[in-house]
Amino acid sequence: MSETPQYPPLLAYHARTKHRFEAYAEGPGQLDWDAQPEPFRRYPGAPLLELPLAADRFERPYGSLNQAPAETIAADLDSLGALLELSLGISAWKSWGPSRWALRCNPSSGNLHPVEAYVLSAGLPGVPDGVHHYDPKDHMLEGRALRPADGSRWLAVGLSSVMWREAWKYGERALRYCQLDIGHAIGAVAYAAALLGWRIEALAVPGDSLARLLGVDRADDFPPSRFAYTEAEEAEILLAVQAPGLGAPPAEPGDWLANADWQGTPSQIDAAPGYRWPVIAQAATASRPLAVESSPLRFPALPVLPTLPAHPAATGTAQIIRQRRSAQRFDPRATLDKAAFYRLLDATLPRRQAPFTGQESTPAIHLLLFVLRVDGLPSGLYLLPRTPEAAITLPAVLGASDERFADQCAVADSDPDCPAHLGLILLATLELPEMQRLARALSCHQDIAATSAFSLGMLGDFSGVATDGYAYRRLLREAGLVGQALYLEAEAAGVRGTGIGCFFDDPVHRTFGIADPRWQSVYHFTVGTPITDTRIETSPPYPQRKQETP
Template identity: 45%
Template structure:
C-alpha cells in the first residue's frame, strides 16, 4: 500500500489513456522563464573551451574549463525565423535545463579557494564565496555540485516536472562522468551526504542571496579524482566572503504546482547512520559483468590519415543532439545494437563509475529494425537477480529465450516476437518517433526501496538518466541519434507487459534511430570567436 509522498506523487502524475497528468492549460512562449541562472554582483572568471585543453591532465583553471564545457556547456545555437535558442552538451527534457552546476575549488591554479557557479551561456564561473583558507597547490581538489530549479520544467510540464528534473540530474551525472574520463580523470559521487549539507556547501540555503528568485534543490556532490582509484573526500565547511544575488527567472508565473514542493521536501536525504552507509537499501543483487573493454565508446582512437584529425571523445560530446524525427526505413546493424546494449551493463567505465549503487533499472525493448534481430519485445536485466524478478512480475506468457547472435555476456531475452511499432507508438503518447526508430525502450525501476527510503525515488530517476546519457552518446558513435521520452502512459505500459503489481514502475522511455534533420533550422557556433551570445531577457 502506498503510504509515502514519493509514491503518492508518482501515482498522481501518471499519464493515462483517460487523461494526462495536470499541466498548464496554455503556454506563453514569449514569457518563457530565463534558461540561464546568474548571480548579480559576483565576480566572473573567464574559462577556455574544451578543444584547446582536452589533453591537459593537470587540474587547473584551463582543464576545469574543458570539463565544464564538455559536461554542461553549450554545443551550438539554433535559429528558426525570429527564434533563437541554445543547445547544451547535457540533454534536458524540452531543452529547459533545470540543472545548475557549482565548483568547489581548493588549491587550484588560476582559481581562489571557494565556491563558484557555472554560467553555460557565457562559459564563465561566478565567484559565490571566497574562502579564507590559503591555497595548497600540492593537493589541489575539485568538487562539482549539482542542483535543480524545478520551475524551469514545471512552467511547461506542470506536476510531472519533478520527474523530468530528476532524469536531467541523471543526465548531468553522466555528462560529468564522460567529460572527466575524456580528460583522464574520474567523477565520483559522494554517496552518503544529506541534502542539508549539500545545500550549505553550495549556498542554496542562503535566503538573503535568493530573495524572490526561484530556489534550487540540493541534489548531488561529485569529486573529480585525478587518479581513477581515488576515493572521494567530503569537502569541509569553510568560512568565507559571499557575493552575488540570484536572478529572477520568471517575473509573472501563470501557475503554481505545490505538489512539486511537497515531493521535493519528502525526498530530500536525511543524515544516514553509519550502518546504513555501508549497507545501502537496494533490492538489486550482484552485477552482471560486461566483456566490453574498459574504454569509452566516445574515446575511440582510429588511425588518421595524413592531415586528418583523430576521432576524440570531445568531438562526439559536442556534436550530440536529440533527434526530432527518424527515418522509418533505416535498419541498424545487429552488432551495433548489441554493442549499445552492452554499454548499459554495470562495468568499470563511464558513466557507471560515477557511483557504487547497484543497478535497479532494467530496459524493456521494442525492436523494430535491427539487422538479423527479429522484431518484437525484449528484456535486458541489469543485475543477476533481475532475470528472476522480471520473469516473476511480467506476463507469464513471455518466452524468455536468449537472442541468437548476441554475445554470450549480454543478458538479452526475447519476450515476444512480432511487430511492436503500433504498441510502442501508442504507449509513447502517440509519438511517431516510437514507431519510426530502430528500437525504443521502457525503463522499469525497482520501486520497493522507495517505500523504505523516499530519497531512492530521486536516485532511481538519476539511474534512468545515466542510462539515457549512455544511449545518447553510444547512438551518436554509431552515426545514429537518440531521444529521451518523458511522455508515456505509465499504467498502460505496465498492462501491456502483463504487470499486476507496483513493484516495478516505468520511469523513462527512450528511442534510437537514424535522424531526419530539419534543414530550415540554422546552426551557429556555441561560442563564436569566444564572444558571448546576447544575454537572454525574460
C-alpha cells in the same frame, strides 16, 4: 465500504503523476513561449573568472574513452574548463527565423535545463579557493563564496535543480524530469572526466548540508517575489573529482566555508508565473537525503572489453559529445545494424566506468525493448536485465500474467552474434505494424517511438522507495545515466537518440504483463536514423570567444 489505499509520499506522488490514456498528469493547459522562465541564472556582483575553451587540447578517440590517456592530465584552469565545457557547456546555437536557442552538452527534458552547477575547489592553479557558480552561457565561473587557501588540493562539482523551469511546461511531473536531467548531467560530467583520465564519485551529503554548501538556502540573497517557488534551487548532489594530485574533499565541507565571503545576487528566473503545483515541493521534501549513509556500489562482473565492433578511431570524444542532439524525426525506411544494436545495449550495462562512476546505488534499472527495425532480429518485445539478480527474477514477473511470454528465450541461444553477457531475452515476436502501433501509443502517441530502429522503457525497482525517499531520486537519476550512455553510443554508431519523458505508465506495464507494483517504468528512449530539418541553422557555441587551438 473499503478505504482508499494509503501510500508513502513518494509512491503517492509517482502514482499521481502517471499519464493515462484517459488523462494526462496535471499541467498547464497552454504555454506562452514568450513567458518561458529564464534558462540561464547569473550572480551579478560576484567576481568573474573566464574559463579557457581548451577541450580540443585533450581530444582522443571515443573508443579509448575508458582507457587512461597517453599523458597524465593535471587539474588546473585549462582542464577544469574542458571538464565544464564538455559536460554542462553550450554545444551549439540553433536558430529558425527570429527564434534562437542554445543546445547544451547535457540533455534536458524540453530543452528547459533546470540544472545549475557549482564548482568547489581548493588549490587548483588559476582558480581561487571556494564555491563558484558555473555560467554556461559565457563559460565563466562566478565566485560565490571565496576563502583563503589552506594548502589542500581537491575538486568537486555540485548540482542543483530549478524545478520551476520544468514545472512551467510539465506541471506536476516536473520533479521526475528534474531527476532524469540530474542523471544526464552526472553522466555528462562522468564522460568529460573520463576524457581527461579522471573519475567522479557521488558523495553522501544530507540535503540541508548540501544546500548550505552551495548557498541555495540563502533566502535573503534571492530576488524577492510573491512566488518564491519559481526562484528556489533544490540542492541535488555533490560529485568529487578524482584526478592526479587531488585529494578528497573535507569530511565536513560546510565547515570549510565557515568564514567564506559570500558574493553576488542570483538573477530572477520568472517574475510572473501563471500556475503552481504544491505537490512538487512536497515530493522534493519527501525525497531529500536526511543522513549521511554511503555503502560501496556492487557492479555485476561483466567483460571489461567485450568482443564487439570497435568505434572508428578517427571519431573523437569531444566531437561525439558536441554533436549529441535529440532527434526530432526518424527515417522509417532506415534500419540499424545488429552489431551496432548489441553495442548500444552493451553500453547500458553497469560497469566501473563512465557514465556509471557517478552512480549512487546498486543498479536497479532494466530495459523493456520495442525492437522495430534491427537487421537480423525479429520485431517484437525484448527484455534486457541489467543485473544477474534481475535476469533470474524479472522474466518470471513479466510472464506471470501473460501467455504471450510463455515461449520467451535468450537471444544468444539462437543468434551466435549476440554476446552472451548481454542476457537479452526475446519475450514475444510481433509483426512490425503491431510493434509500431504499440510503441507509438505507449509513448504518448509520438511518432519518434515508432519510426525508429528501436525504443525502450526503463523499468525501475521501487522496492526501497516506501522506506527511503531518496531512493526515488536515485532510481530516476540512474535512468538518466542509462539515457546518457544511449545518447553518446548512438552518435558513435552513426544514428541518434531521443529521451522520451511522456509515456502512459500503467499501459506500459500491462503490455509487458507486469502486475507487481514493485516494478515501474520511469523513462523511455528511442534510437534511429535522424531526418535533419534543414530550415534550422546551426552556429558555434561561443561566438563571442575565440576557440583555443590544441
